[in-house]
Amino acid sequence: MKEIMLGNEAVARGAFEAGVKFVSSYPGTPSTEITETIAKYKEIACEWAPNEKVGAEAAIGASIRGARAMTCMKHVGMNVCADPLFTVSYSGVNGGLVFCVADDPGMHSSQNEQDSRNYARAAKVPMLEPADSMECKEFARYAFELSEKYDTPVILRLHTRVSHSRSIVHLGEPAPITVKEYVKDPKKYVMMPANAIGKHVVVEDRTRKIINDCDADPKVGIHQLEIRNKKIGIITSGAAYQYVRDAIPDASVLKLGMVWPLPEKTIKDFASKVERLVVVEELDPFLETEIKALGVKCEGKELFTLQGEYTTRLVQRALTDRPLPVPAFDVTDLPLAPGRPPVLCAGCPHKGLFLVLHKLGVNVMGDIGCYTLGALPPMQAVDAVICMGASVGMAHGVDKATDGEDSRKTVGVIGDSTFLHSGITNLMNAVYNESSMTLIILDNSITGMTGHQQNPSTGLNIRLEKAPQVSLEMLCESVGVLPEAIRVVDPVDMAETEKVINEELARESVSVVIVRRPCALIPTGKAVKGINVNVDYEKCKKCGACARIMCPALVIGEDHMPVIDTESCNNCGLCVNVCKFNALEKGGEA
Amino acid sequence: MGNLEASIVLAGVGGQGTLIAGKLLGILALKLGLDVKVSEVHGMSQRGGSVITYVKIGEEVHSPIIEDGTADYVLAFEEVEAVRWAALLKKGGVMIINDQQIKSLPVLMGQMQYPDNIGEALKNGASEGTKIVEIPALDLAMEVGTSKAVNIVMMGALSNYLGVEESLWKEAIEEAFASKPKTIPGNISAFEKGRKAGA
Numbered sequence: 001m002k003e004i005m006l007g008n009e010a011v012a013r014g015a016f017e018a019g020v021k022f023v024s025s026y027p028g029t030p031s032t033e034i035t036e037t038i039a040k041y042k043e044i045a046c047e048w049a050p051n052e053k054v055g056a057e058a059a060i061g062a063s064i065r066g067a068r069a070m071t072c073m074k075h076v077g078m079n080v081c082a083d084p085l086f087t088v089s090y091s092g093v094n095g096g097l098v099f100c101v102a103d104d105p106g107m108h109s110s111q112n113e114q115d116s117r118n119y120a121r122a123a124k125v126p127m128l129e130p131a132d133s134m135e136c137k138e139f140a141r142y143a144f145e146l147s148e149k150y151d152t153p154v155i156l157r158l159h160t161r162v163s164h165s166r167s168i169v170h171l172g173e174p175a176p177i178t179v180k181e182y183v184k185d186p187k188k189y190v191m192m193p194a195n196a197i198g199k200h201v202v203v204e205d206r207t208r209k210i211i212n213d214c215d216a217d218p219k220v221g222i223h224q225l226e227i228r229n230k231k232i233g234i235i236t237s238g239a240a241y242q243y244v245r246d247a248i249p250d251a252s253v254l255k256l257g258m259v260w261p262l263p264e265k266t267i268k269d270f271a272s273k274v275e276r277l278v279v280v281e282e283l284d285p286f287l288e289t290e291i292k293a294l295g296v297k298c299e300g301k302e303l304f305t306l307q308g309e310y311t312t313r314l315v316q317r318a319l320t321d322r323p324l325p326v327p328a329f330d331v332t333d334l335p336l337a338p339g340r341p342p343v344l345c346a347g348c349p350h351k352g353l354f355l356v357l358h359k360l361g362v363n364v365m366g367d368i369g370c371y372t373l374g375a376l377p378p379m380q381a382v383d384a385v386i387c388m389g390a391s392v393g394m395a396h397g398v399d400k401a402t403d404g405e406d407s408r409k410t411v412g413v414i415g416d417s418t419f420l421h422s423g424i425t426n427l428m429n430a431v432y433n434e435s436s437m438t439l440i441i442l443d444n445s446i447t448g449m450t451g452h453q454q455n456p457s458t459g460l461n462i463r464l465e466k467a468p469q470v471s472l473e474m475l476c477e478s479v480g481v482l483p484e485a486i487r488v489v490d491p492v493d494m495a496e497t498e499k500v501i502n503e504e505l506a507r508e509s510v511s512v513v514i515v516r517r518p519c520a521l522i523p524t525g526k527a528v529k530g531i532n533v534n535v536d537y538e539k540c541k542k543c544g545a546c547a548r549i550m551c552p553a554l555v556i557g558e559d560h561m562p563v564i565d566t567e568s569c570n571n572c573g574l575c576v577n578v579c580k581f582n583a584l585e586k587g588g589e590a
Numbered sequence: 591m592g593n594l595e596a597s598i599v600l601a602g603v604g605g606q607g608t609l610i611a612g613k614l615l616g617i618l619a620l621k622l623g624l625d626v627k628v629s630e631v632h633g634m635s636q637r638g639g640s641v642i643t644y645v646k647i648g649e650e651v652h653s654p655i656i657e658d659g660t661a662d663y664v665l666a667f668e669e670v671e672a673v674r675w676a677a678l679l680k681k682g683g684v685m686i687i688n689d690q691q692i693k694s695l696p697v698l699m700g701q702m703q704y705p706d707n708i709g710e711a712l713k714n715g716a717s718e719g720t721k722i723v724e725i726p727a728l729d730l731a732m733e734v735g736t737s738k739a740v741n742i743v744m745m746g747a748l749s750n751y752l753g754v755e756e757s758l759w760k761e762a763i764e765e766a767f768a769s770k771p772k773t774i775p776g777n778i779s780a781f782e783k784g785r786k787a788g789a
Contacts, residue, residue, distance in 0.1 A: 108631050239654075242652040242653040324659065328679040331677045334711055335711050
């Protein structure tokens, strides 16, 4: 039976075939579809965790109890769960334990371009890297075996091109889900110095054993030796392997399945068989550094960039004289294509808030989500974005740097899901350390940017079943924010939003403004009774105020007057609120 | 078993169904017993943004990406997208353009110009042996009752050039829409209209 599967779907299939019992993850592009696909296998316990550290720790608990478990994340999520990763490397596992991480070379949807392979070496955990969907499935399945065989967590490393490409997968028979016996073993699982000192020795021995086993049997490391023309030999892995095969079809290739630790003898043997050895890898010179440390001479980053995704053309240019393909057009002869930048959707609840912040001219410590787009024109309201949850801490830091003075003109802005991910600890800190900062929580009742995943404040679980719901108001109050300093507004009412933000900026203690309106694209958002908008062309003064909200559903015609595109309008009424001349009118409930 | 080898670019605007067209081509490749890779980028929530899907079919497909000057076919679901991705088409390739125009926000805001006569510019700029086909895919889709069928109209136009039997395309359509059987007759009709228009 074969199917065309997304790399991420194939990882889920592989975990299913391996008999995984439990998967807990936080969404993050390009990893999200793995856990979403797992949720379709009803026999697997599957959940969204509030952050990657929580997901990893839940998976570790399941593994200790004897179940095969997995946690999935994007590359920056691995930073969040690095703490448990480094120590579960020492304790080892009971049921197979897999950390699946998806890197994003080229930063299609990320704030940095870090190379997760460094985590494998730093945490001393074996890492597998598939190159297409079939390998995603096979490697995922194998990762659980490897984990149990060597008593170690295993990292499965993907990247955007593998995660988000579809290719043919041959389905296998799923193994039954079994939960192993649990036997108390504090020497193994209680990582205090007396035990951990001994375990560090075990970890180093384990790595040595894996290297030796990989050299003895290429199947252990799923390494693939392809001897063709011996003038050039290439060591590569993952998507880079595909570009190498297209660019220099006759080159000899050592394709690594396990990218850490490396098979020392296999690499030395390969090097001795070819005249010229080149390492082709995206991002850091990870394999190259390791290979050079073995005393093997090779070329690498002197030929290739540290940045972005590789291509066949890039490899071909660096390593061959073959002519490049001839295009159909000289594109300089063609008209310029106007851009289609990502925009906040029609009816997006974030828009009203950012227009208010733009008007107030405050400094905005931003965060990760759709609302990062608040940094783009026309709002241009965001000053800084670093990582999940940082808005709250940064706003507090601004407060402390100015002895509270700049808290009169600075806000932190964070979404509901990001606040629960890692904003709440920052808020606790701000209250405890007597900040006077103002935090704005954009509560759109969903994790929007990654494609609408649920979180603890939405009242639904990953399978869209009813779930207990965290109240943001009660949560803020519980860490010490004064009840009167917790305000709730609707961002479509810009006048009220502005008034409340001004009041809270003036307050000399921590305040939280919850800007609440569900995302216009989710069922609860669509259920909000909206209004139809009519245009009264007699009253329009062509002032352009409605154009400045940059709503995809509001088009400016050739006469400089607005036209509402009723197909794409989500009936929020924001445009009505910005028109001073009442030319945009409420035309009844939508 | 077929001996088809093709690199096909599907370029459009979010919501135009390029992903489903990519899946359909994947099913077609499976029916031919060939290897296939379909690559898509799920970026920041680019609703209304420019979207591109690469489909590569052959005996053995390595890289999932189609690079400059290597596409056998560029299917532009919108006029300006034809210009944006024109560099991908190889000399002697075929470009199929839906004459629909979807203006992006910078154009709507008057900050940028939507180019005039895109079809003409592409025809004039194309090197010898390169074929430019323009079809009114949106109008044809509306004839079967829904703008959603634009993607299948485009597939119909492509079917003139790919050298795969019409019956196999129709089987692939039936399979692709198996979960929504009511839409199959409309999609078959959309396919036929596209096939006629793009010939």
